[in-house]
Amino acid sequence: MRHGLSASESALFSGRLGDRLLAEGLISEAQLEAALERKRQTGEFLGEIIVELGYASSRTIGKILEEGIGIAYVDLAEVQIDPGALELVPEHYQKRHRVLPYRTEDRRVYVAMCDPLNVMVVDDLHLMTGYRVVPQLCLNTDIQDAFNRVYSARNQAEEVLKEIEDAEDISADQLADLAEDAPIIRLTNSIIAGGVACGASDIHIEPQERSVRVRYRMDGVLYEQMTIPPHHYPAVCSRIKIMSHLNIAERRRPQDGRIVFKSENVAYDLRVSTMPTIYGEKVVMRVLDKSGITVPLENLGFGPEQLALYETFIARPYGMILVTGPTGSGKSTTLYASLNKINDVSRNIITVEDPVEYNLAGISQMQANAKIGLTFATGLRTIVRQDPDVIMVGEIRDAETAEIAVQAALTGHLVFSTLHTNDAPGAVVRLQNMGVEPFLITSALIGVVGQRLLRRNCSSCAEPDTPNPALLRSLGITPEMAEAAQFKRGRGCPKCSGRGYRGRSAAYEVMRVSDRLREAVLRNVGGSALKEIAMADGMTTMRESGIRKVLLGETTPEEVCRVLLSEEFGEGGAPLAHAA
Secondary structure, eight states: OOOSOSHHHHHHOSSHHHHHHHHTTSSOHHHHHHHHHHHHHHOOOHHHHHHHTTSSOHHHHHHHHHHHHOOOBOOGGGSOOOHHHHTTSOHHHHHHHTEEEEEEETTEEEEEESOTTOHHHHHHHHHHHSSEEEEEEOOHHHHHHHHHHHHHHHHHHHHHHTTSOOOTTOOHHHHHHHHTSHHHHHHHHHHHHHHHHTTOSEEEEEEOSSOEEEEEEETTEEEEEEEEOGGGHHHHHHHHHHHTTOOTTOOSSOEEEEEEEEETTEEEEEEEEEEEETTEEEEEEEEEETTOOOOOGGGTTOOHHHHHHHHHHHTSSSEEEEEEOSTTSSHHHHHHHHHHHHOOTTOOEEEEESSOOSOOTTOEEEEOBGGGTBOHHHHHHHHTTSOOSEEEESOOOSHHHHHHHHHHHHTTOEEEEEEOOSSSHHHHHHHHHTTOOHHHHHHHEEEEEEEEEEEEEOTTTEEEOOOOHHHHHHTTOOHHHHHTOOOEEEOOOGGGTTSSEEEEEEEEEEEEOOHHHHHHHHTTOOHHHHHHHHHHTTOOOHHHHHHHHHHTTSSOHHHHHHHSTTSOOTTTTOOOSSOO
16 A cells, blocks of 8 residues: 655655755665665655655655645654644544644644645545644654554553443442443553553543543653543542542542552552542552662763762762752652662661652662651651661751751761752752751752753664754854754654654753852852852753753754753853853
8 A cells, every 4th residue: 555645746756856865965876776666666655665764764854845845844743732633533534544633723723644735635624624724744654653652542442441331420339339340440451551661650641621631741741642531530530549549439639649550570659649620530640660770870861070070979978969850850860879879788778758769779768658657857867866877868848857867967977868949059048948057058068969851862763963053042052062063853763652752861960069159158148149159160050961962962952942941041042161
């Protein structure tokens, strides 16, 4: 079966696509000849063959097609597909005609099409949707990846839903029984197993007005996977509550619980949170791999000079080291890697966490439990009586925990902990706001690490790229820096589900508490002044760390803007002092 462009191909190509790629040095003559030979055998579109063989990206082919036929190319791996637009056209029609509606705006529906010059299909879409159709060019490989991403998990769930009888008027007394029915169990397990299989960090189940959507957070970004009918959701929600030992009769108050889920002999700890909304209870499950974490410090994303400085921190016999950043920024991973680095039989390392996210061999880990009075503060008091050398406190949340942690650092213990602040200097201000005296902070604190997570270019499909010059200027990347850079971008492949990104790397800033910084803290200066002093002492900021990753081809400028948008870029995009 022939896929790809038909009218579009005849309008521009036959041999001209190959000539254009050759002329621009994008493929070799040998590669073109191999692609043409396959075209003669299969009749497939030449551009699709070139992409499938890995000679050029779908983006490259798409942009050339765009110039030739005057219809904009859309990279489906880079757009957020609107479920509302998707529902306007039946799935069977989309797959038959290789079309995918992905956005609506001002009574217009934007449709990715392998053959955007097919007027009959455009007319059908107009009659079907009632919207003015805006055709957008895409390649067959792009749209197939999008179909897999959008429909595969959904179709698996629908097979299970066919076995479930309609239960629109289900009573509360029936929920527990229905939640134990085999189809509901398999549906719930398929939702969780799907998230685990694709490496999701969080699973969101969200009741809407007319449906319940399931989304997975992968590499920091939420992607919709499926929808389930609203009348089936109470049983699914109750099943999750039973698995996490929650009260299924309580629907008006938030609840928190945990599920231990096994997949392919690997145990995953799911932190479950339910919250009442106007359409029902929303469920979010955070997925944690209980088998442990073995990522060495060297592979987390530190720059060479940052890593060298941080290793001097963790080599100290006592003092406090803080890791800062928002929820989901990788703070726990950094702390666990740090503990693994210094873990040996000569040290007594004890942690108090909520929850214990990963199991670390040779380290005593305590689970905080506020319901029985085991808070971070009370746990920390117990730990200091256990003859520890190294202490890790999951998070400093209050003044009591902060004071005990500081005292432990001052009495011969190496203390690790986390704070929720925007950057490393902000940790000092946060401790002061908690009531910790400045002279105690300067005596106890060794250094602070700030971090954010950036998606990495997929190693299987990353290729050289030329970013938008205006975007580079806005980031402060000078022409001289760009000349020496190795810009790359993932084109999208099965291994990254067409997204072009796979895995994440941290952008760090490592702040040493220098003599100048101590003097400033004692004078109670603000966070901005502390940051200026830290940068003058040589601190590379998270923004500069992110730009360095762009220059090395590890990620893209767009990803740095997305994650570090709140960072100040300076008037007119000032050049970066430390990123080169």
